[in-house]
Amino acid sequence: MRPLGEEQTTATSPVGEETTATSPVGEETTAIRPVGEETTAIRPVGDQTTAITRSLSFGSEAAAYERGRPSYPPEAIDWLLPRGARAVLDLGAGTGKLTTRLVERGLSVVAVDPIPEMLEVLRHSLPDTPALLGTAEEIPLPDASVDVVLVAQAWHWFDPMRAVPEVARVLRPGGRLGLVWNTRDERMGWVRDLGRIIGAEHDPLSREVTLPESFADLQREQVEWTSYLTPQALIDLVASRSYCITSPTEVRTRTLDEVRELLATHPALANSTGLALPYVTVCIRATLAS
Numbered sequence: 125m126r127p128l129g130e131e132q133t134t135a136t137s138p139v140g141e142e143t144t145a146t147s148p149v150g151e152e153t154t155a156i157r158p159v160g161e162e163t164t165a166i167r168p169v170g171d172q173t174t175a176i177t178r179s180l181s182f183g184s185e186a187a188a189y190e191r192g193r194p195s196y197p198p199e200a201i202d203w204l205l206p207r208g209a210r211a212v213l214d215l216g217a218g219t220g221k222l223t224t225r226l227v228e229r230g231l232s233v234v235a236v237d238p239i240p241e242m243l244e245v246l247r248h249s250l251p252d253t254p255a256l257l258g259t260a261e262e263i264p265l266p267d268a269s270v271d272v273v274l275v276a277q278a279w280h281w282f283d284p285m286r287a288v289p290e291v292a293r294v295l296r297p298g299g300r301l302g303l304v305w306n307t308r309d310e311r312m313g314w315v316r317d318l319g320r321i322i323g324a325e326h327d328p329l330s331r332e333v334t335l336p337e338s339f340a341d342l343q344r345e346q347v348e349w350t351s352y353l354t355p356q357a358l359i360d361l362v363a364s365r366s367y368c369i370t371s372p373t374e375v376r377t378r379t380l381d382e383v384r385e386l387l388a389t390h391p392a393l394a395n396s397t398g399l400a401l402p403y404v405t406v407c408i409r410a411t412l413a414s
């Protein structure tokens with residue numbers, strides 16, 4: 125086992141928008157767990173049930189997800205893809221935010237996701253792309269069938285004990301595993317205030333993924349960029365977060381009202397028809413041994 129990055133803490137950190145320990149609704153997930161190390165992999169059953177419920181909650185807000193969530197910067201995708209790659213699996217593809225960027229590059233892409241409503245949106249915009257119902261723990265592809273497995277904003281929902289061997293099975297020898305997360309850059313005032321309402325992002329530097337020895341050259345990169353969106357798209361972004369979807373109606377309503385209030389009153393936002401939301405995109409890649 126090789127943890128990534130000497131500077132990182134040993135704590136398994138929640139990731140991105142779905143895993144903020146300071147969330148107002150008390151979300152706390154440690155879904156990135158060391159592979160083959162039993163110590164932190166064991167969670168109380170109730171906790172696991174909550175995590176699974178949340179991981180499969182996106183379907184009811186698939187349209188809001190597609191409207192509100194950001195895409196991924198080209199620099200991040202360049203860094204994740206190995207030269208000469210052709211066949212790519214987008215695992216946990218959702219509505220196809222990353223899939224679209226891959227198809228645009230002329231790659232042969234297969235999308236896999238367990239939520240039919242998410243795949244329905246994907247199929248609508250990418251009718252020629254195979255979109256299969258499935259999970260990271262049981263990938264519906266043959267052995268050694270893809271050059272690359274990419275996972276955008278979803279690795280933290282997987283059970284790594286089962287997903288890592290499955291990824292290794294479907295990858296060709298020498299194939300690439302690439303993980304990517306958009307994290308809101310909360311150094312800017314209003315984005316920090318947004319985090320107080322919907323749950324602060326974790327420091328991107330605290331990201332840690334551990335893979336077995338069969339995956340070599342574990343590397344990490346960050347890309348800073350800005351997503352431009354409308355105020356309504358920000359509401360959609362918040363509404364499509366798993367904690368919002370799975371919260372009691374009053375919590376969900378209060379959260380969305382507070383975001384509307386922020387949009388109406390924050391000096392940097394009031395009367396704006398367009399918002400600039402800065403992100404730090406965290407990328408991690410590793411290569412399966414030949």
Ligand SMILES: C[S@@+](CC[C@H](N)C(=O)[O-])C[C@H]1O[C@@H](n2cnc3c(N)ncnc32)[C@H](O)[C@@H]1O
Pocket residue numbers: 142179180182193215216217218219220221222236237238239242258259260261275276277278281282283
């Ligand atoms: C936050 S969304 C990310 C979707 C998409 N990759 C993107 O970047 O917009 C997380 C996705 O992970 C999927 N997911 C959850 N558990 C999964 C699992 N065990 N295996 C594969 N996908 C899973 C969900 O269905 C959802 O579409």
